[in-house]
Structure formats: C-alpha cells, structure tokens
Amino acid sequence: MLKTKLFKILTESALIFHRELLQSLRNRVWVVIGLMQPVLFLVFFGPLLTRITSIPGFPARNAWQIFVPGLLVQLGLFSSAFVGFSLLEDIRNGVVERMRVTPASRLALLMGRVARDAIVLLAQSGILLLVALPFGLTAALPGLLVSMVLVVLTGISMASLSYGAAMILKSEDSLAPMLNAITVPLLLLSGILLPMSLAPTWLFDLAHINPFFYVVQALRSAFLGNFDSSNFVQGSVVSILLTAVSILFGFATFMRENV
Amino acid sequence: MQKDSLILDARNLKKLFKTKRGIVEAVVDVSLKAYRGEIVGLLGPNGAGKTTTLRMLITLLKPTEGEVFINGINVLTNGHEARRHMGYVAQGGSSDPDCTVMEELLTQARLYGIGPKQAYERALYLCKKLELTDFKDRLIKTLSGGQKRRLEVALGLVHNPPLIFLDEPTTGLDPQTRANLWEHIKSLKGEGTTVLLTTHYLDEADALCDRIVIMDHGKVVAEGTPEELKNQIAGDVVIINVARATQDYVDLLMQLPKVREVKFHHSEIHLTVNNIEQAILDILRVSDSSNTELLSIRFSKPTLDEVFFRLTGRSLREGENDA
Numbered sequence: 001m002l003k004t005k006l007f008k009i010l011t012e013s014a015l016i017f018h019r020e021l022l023q024s025l026r027n028r029v030w031v032v033i034g035l036m037q038p039v040l041f042l043v044f045f046g047p048l049l050t051r052i053t054s055i056p057g058f059p060a061r062n063a064w065q066i067f068v069p070g071l072l073v074q075l076g077l078f079s080s081a082f083v084g085f086s087l088l089e090d091i092r093n094g095v096v097e098r099m100r101v102t103p104a105s106r107l108a109l110l111m112g113r114v115a116r117d118a119i120v121l122l123a124q125s126g127i128l129l130l131v132a133l134p135f136g137l138t139a140a141l142p143g144l145l146v147s148m149v150l151v152v153l154t155g156i157s158m159a160s161l162s163y164g165a166a167m168i169l170k171s172e173d174s175l176a177p178m179l180n181a182i183t184v185p186l187l188l189l190s191g192i193l194l195p196m197s198l199a200p201t202w203l204f205d206l207a208h209i210n211p212f213f214y215v216v217q218a219l220r221s222a223f224l225g226n227f228d229s230s231n232f233v234q235g236s237v238v239s240i241l242l243t244a245v246s247i248l249f250g251f252a253t254f255m256r257e258n259v
Numbered sequence: 260m261q262k263d264s265l266i267l268d269a270r271n272l273k274k275l276f277k278t279k280r281g282i283v284e285a286v287v288d289v290s291l292k293a294y295r296g297e298i299v300g301l302l303g304p305n306g307a308g309k310t311t312t313l314r315m316l317i318t319l320l321k322p323t324e325g326e327v328f329i330n331g332i333n334v335l336t337n338g339h340e341a342r343r344h345m346g347y348v349a350q351g352g353s354s355d356p357d358c359t360v361m362e363e364l365l366t367q368a369r370l371y372g373i374g375p376k377q378a379y380e381r382a383l384y385l386c387k388k389l390e391l392t393d394f395k396d397r398l399i400k401t402l403s404g405g406q407k408r409r410l411e412v413a414l415g416l417v418h419n420p421p422l423i424f425l426d427e428p429t430t431g432l433d434p435q436t437r438a439n440l441w442e443h444i445k446s447l448k449g450e451g452t453t454v455l456l457t458t459h460y461l462d463e464a465d466a467l468c469d470r471i472v473i474m475d476h477g478k479v480v481a482e483g484t485p486e487e488l489k490n491q492i493a494g495d496v497v498i499i500n501v502a503r504a505t506q507d508y509v510d511l512l513m514q515l516p517k518v519r520e521v522k523f524h525h526s527e528i529h530l531t532v533n534n535i536e537q538a539i540l541d542i543l544r545v546s547d548s549s550n551t552e553l554l555s556i557r558f559s560k561p562t563l564d565e566v567f568f569r570l571t572g573r574s575l576r577e578g579e580n581d582a
Contacts (some may be wrong), residue, residue, distance in 0.1 A: 008372075015369050023357055094353035103342040105369040172476065257320050258281050 009105045015114020016099075017119075023086075024116060034120065038075050038128040042068075046135060049194075058198060064137040069219035070192035072125050072147060072210060076154035077192075079124060081183050083117050083159045084166030084175055091170060106254040110247070114159045121155040122148065139223040146222045153239045154215055160243075160250035167253035189214050214238040265328075266422045266453040272325035274311050285311040286322075286572035287477035288531070291455075293422065293470075298444065298454040300464040301561075303474035304573050309457050310426070312474070316455075317347045317424060330421050343371065344424040346415030350430065350457075353411050356400035360391055360410055363399065364417060371418035380415075385413040389443060405436035408458055412443065416452075423447065425456040429463060441467055445555040461563035471563070475571045485563060492569050493561030497542060499528050502552040511549055515541045 024031060050063040058066075090096050099109055125148050129137070131158055161180065169175045187193075189203075190212040196204055207213045218235020274286040286308040293299045295368050303309045314320035316327055318338040327334040328342040354363050361382055368378035386392045390407040394402060402410065408428065415423050429437040429442065444467055445452055458464050464486045473481040473488075481488055501508070504523075512530060513521050517538040520531040532538035535558060546553050567573075 012370060015366055019358070019362070019366050023355075026357060090355065092351075093355055094349045094351050095355050097319070097349055098347070098353035098367070099370060100319065101342060101345075101347045102367070102370040103339050105371065228572070 012108035
C-alpha cells in the first residue's frame with residue numbers, strides 16, 4: 001500500500017519534472033544566462049579576493065577554498081529563490097488549478113518542480129567547480145561531491161519556500177519584495193562573500209541565526225576534507241532540517257484549499 | 260447503466276467565509292442534481308455563489324455544510340477517487356502557452372494514472388474529436404482563442420469522465436467560434452457525458468441546456484427546462500392594439516383566468532398569460548362582447564432574459580460588465 005503510494009508520487013513527480021525541464025530547455029537563453037552567472041562571479045569577483053587573504057582574521061588558506069564554497073551556496077540561494085515566479089505564471093494560466101483537480105499527489109506537483117530546479121542547480125554548480133579549478137582551487141573530490149549535495153539541499157529548500165510563497169501571495173508585486181527582503185539579509189549574514197571571521201562580534205553573533213551561515217561553514221570544511229569537524233556536522237544537520245521544513249511548508253501550500 | 264442515473268448529487272451545500280468584516284454567506288443552501296447525458300446550466304448574476312458552488316463540487320473548496328456525490332462517490336470523504344469521475348475546464352484557461360497541444364494532453368492523461376500508450380491514443384483521439392489534429396504539435400501560444408478553448412475542453416476529457424464542469428466555456432469567443440464549441444458540447448451529451456456549465460449568456464443556456472438552475476444570493480431560486488422556466492416564470496405575452504380601451508374592457512381582460520398581468524405601453528396593452536392558445540380565444544371573445552375594435556394582435560415568446568429579470572431583479576447583461 002505504502003509502496004504503491006510512494007511509486008505513484010515518484011511517477012507523478014517524474015511527469016512534472018519532465019514537463020518543467022522541457023520548458024526550461026525550450027528557454028535556451030535562460031539556460032545560458034543561468035549557467036554564466038556563477039562563472040561571472042568567479043572571473044570578475046574571485047581575483048579581488050585573492051588579494052585580501054593577508055588581512056588579519058582571514059583564514060590561513062587558499063582564497064579559492066574560502067570563496068568557491070561561498071559562491072556555491074550563493075548560487076543555491078539565488079538560482080532557486082526566484083523559481084516562484086515561474087509558478088505564478090502557471091497559476092495565472094490555470095495550469096496549477098487544472099492539475100489540482102486531478103488525483104495527482106500534491107506533493108508530486110511540488111517535488112516535480114523542485115527536482116527540475118535541483119537538476120539545473122546541479123549543472124550550474126558542476127560548471128562552477130570545473131571553471132574554478134584552473135583558477136587555482138584545490139580540493140579533494142569527496143569534498144566537492146559532498147559540497148554539491150549540500151548545495152542542492154540548499155536549492156531544494158529555497159525552491160520549496162519560493163513556491164510556497166508564490167502559492168500564498170499569488171502576485172509578482174508581493175512576491176518580488178518579499179524574496180528580496182529575505183534573500184539579501186540571508187546573503188549578507190552567511191559569510192558567503194567574505195568569511196564571518198572578519199566580522200565584529202555583534203555581526204558574528206547575528207550570523208548565527210542564519211541557517212545558511214552553517215551551510216557555508218560546512219561547505220568550507222568539506223572542501224578541506226574535514227568531514228568530522230563540528231562545522232561540517234552542524235552545517236549538514238542544519239541543511240537537512242531546513243530542507244525538510246521547507247518541503248513541508250511548500251507541500252502545505254499545495255494542499256491548502258484556495259478561494 | 261440506466262439512462263437516468265444520477266451523476267451529480269449535491270445536497271444542501273453551504274459555505275461561509277470568515278473575512279475581516281465578519282462572516283460572509285457565499286452559498287446559503289444549494290442542492291443540485293445532474294443525470295447521465297444531461298447538460299445543466301448554472302446561471303446567476305455575479306456574486307450569486309456560482310463559482311463558490313463549483314469549487315465545492317470540484318474538490319477545491321470544503322463546504323461548511325452539505326454533501327456532494329459524484330457518480331455515487333462522496334466527494335468530501337473520498338475526494339481523491341471522486342476526481343477520477345469529473346473533468347473541469349476553468350474559465351480563464353488552463354493550458355501553458357509554452358507547451359505543445361500533445362504535451363499538455365499527455366501530461367494531463369498521465370496525471371490521471373493513464374499508461375503512456377493509452378495516454379497517447381487518447382490524446383490523438385481527442386485531437387481528432389475536437390478538431391485539433393492539425394495543431395497537435397504546435398505551441399499553445401500560437402493557437403487561436405477557439406482552438407485553445409477546444410484544447411482545454413479536451414484536457415478536461417482526457418480521463419473520459421462521466422461528468423465535466425465547464426466554467427463560462429464561451430466567454431470571449433466570437434459568435435462563429437461559440438457556435439462551433441456549442442456543437443462540440445452537444446456531442447458530449449450524445450456520448451452520455453453529463454455537462455454542468457456556468458454561463459453569462461442566456462441564449463447559450465437556452466440553446467444548450469436541458470435544464471437550468473438559477474442562483475441568486477447563494478440560493479437556487481428556480482430550476483427547470485428552459486421552456487418550463489419561460490412558461491412558469493415569464494409566461495407568454497400577448498400584445499394588442501385597440502381603437503379605444505375603456506376601463507370596463509381592461510377589467511374584463513384582467514378577470515380572464517389565463518391572464519396573469521395587464522400592462523399598458525402607450526396605446527398597446529401587454530398581457531402576460533399562462534396558456535397562449537386559450538388566452539387568445541378569451542381575448543377575442545371579450546373584445547367582441549364589449550364591442551371593442553381590435554386593431555392588431557401579436558405574441559411575444561418569453562425569453563430567458565425575462566425569466567432572469569423576474570427572478571433576480573437584474574439583467575444578466577448588467578452583471579457581465581462587473582466581471
């Protein structure tokens with residue numbers, strides 16, 4: 001019973017995933033822009049960072065090992081945070097409602113979309129890492145693979161939250177300011193661009209309420225291969241919890257009856 | 260299955276909404292029935308509760324009170340199963356402009372749990388049935404309004420449901436396209452599919468519907484075949500011109516058993532009557548016996564507009580402008 005139910009959810013998620021991926025690929029311009037963005041950060045922002053590693057407080061290691069993990073999380077945050085806009089279009093076209101009157105699982109309607117976003121993110125982070133290598137990034141393969149898993153989890157969380165917010169707000173005019181209001185502080189308080197070890201105490205303490213602060217720390221540990229460090233364990237647990245809570249939230253908004 | 264088997268049975272639906280200004284009774288008490296192969300029209304001015312009622316039937320809204328059975332399945336306790344027995348075509352459209360016709364049909368069929376091969380066959384069949392074969396691989400954004408509407412009807416039919424809900428199916432279509440869609444809707448009936456449609460157009464309700472349910476203020480205010488409603492509520496109108504209408508003559512007309520109402524329009528007398536054949540004989544007799552010279556006599560068949568106006572005090576056209 002449970003097994004057939006799970007199979008049904010997976011099949012339906014795959015259907016939605018296929019449909020959404022096809023849509024993404026049809027929009028080739030966006031695929032290219034989406035892939036270019038992380039590379040631009042590497043090329044135009046990375047070189048600045050290699051100069052400031054001598055500042056007191058900057059961790060004593062290769063600047064790319066600090067910068068690339070941060071960039072990965074940033075990619076996860078921003079490439080997924082705005083996916084709600086595509087859902088708004090589907091809501092407006094009546095596609096969401098059409099699917100909601102079918103017996104398809106509401107979880108699948110969400111997860112099919114989230115899976116598309118995860119795949120796009122996976123491709124983007126893969127490219128980012130490949131491009132980073134010639135710049136001088138040194139990291140062990142297991143660290144890179146684990147990092148990609150954590151980034152995808154970040155993306156899944158943000159995408160689920162974004163879809164949930166779109167389902168509730170139902171308009172670009174409210175979704176855009178809300179996403180900006182949330183993502184910018186999240187970015188600034190995560191130590192993505194510069195390590196938080198440079199921050200004064202109050203800012204450093206404030207960063208601890210931001211889940212992505214822990215995710216970034218976990219990624220930096222993973223790059224060094226420190227899988228048993230408390231930073232890595234903490235960040236992974238936060239990441240998994242955040243993913244679970246976000247999916248539940250998104251699922252709840254798809255279950256909600258709408259007026 | 261019996262021809263007259265009950266497909267939709269909604270009993271005493273009620274829906275309250277809590278708003279900032281207090282509790283709003285969107286639907287007070289609505290009972291609806293639809294039988295196999297029947298086209299039922301749900302009519303009402305804006306704010307009558309049509310949309311809320313529809314949303315309760317299609318499992319998108321939980322009624323505050325009442326029950327809904329579709330094909331014998333309780334929608335409230337077994338909504339998941341009930342969804343297999345109904346199709347829904349939304350008013351504002353339901354297709355993605357960036358998908359092709361076949362892609363949408365296939366996804367929709369698969370979401371109903373239909374296997375890939377049957378889904379493909381069904382999609383092809385529906386394309387043929389709704390004259391979409393020539394456009395089946397076109398992006399939906401390149402379709403005309405009528406083609407897109409036909410696709411959306413096809414999407415509502417992918418799982419071959421015994422009941423399909425069409426919310427304002429022809430709004431925004433030109434007259435020719437409307438007439439074409441009407442033919443398609445009528446052909447559904449021929450295959451035993453029950454159709455429940457809401458509409459703003461009384462001519463549409465008149466031309467398509469076997470039975471009409473008129474709603475106002477969250478309640479059903481009248482129900483019947485278009486003919487029944489016209490006869491019962493509006494009645495036929497006889498218009499006579501006389502050379503000189505005396506008060507005695509008018510009194511005599513008013514006393515006639517089949518006459519319901521007498522009104523003057525300048526030199527004309529409008530009589531609303533129950534049975535036009537009987538009434539005409541009476542009118543001729545009365546005119547003769549009172550020596551009143553009849554200049555002309557003509558009849559006007561009641562329209563649904565009149566029925567609607569009498570029931571709701573509003574014309575449906577007025578409501579349309581607020582939409």
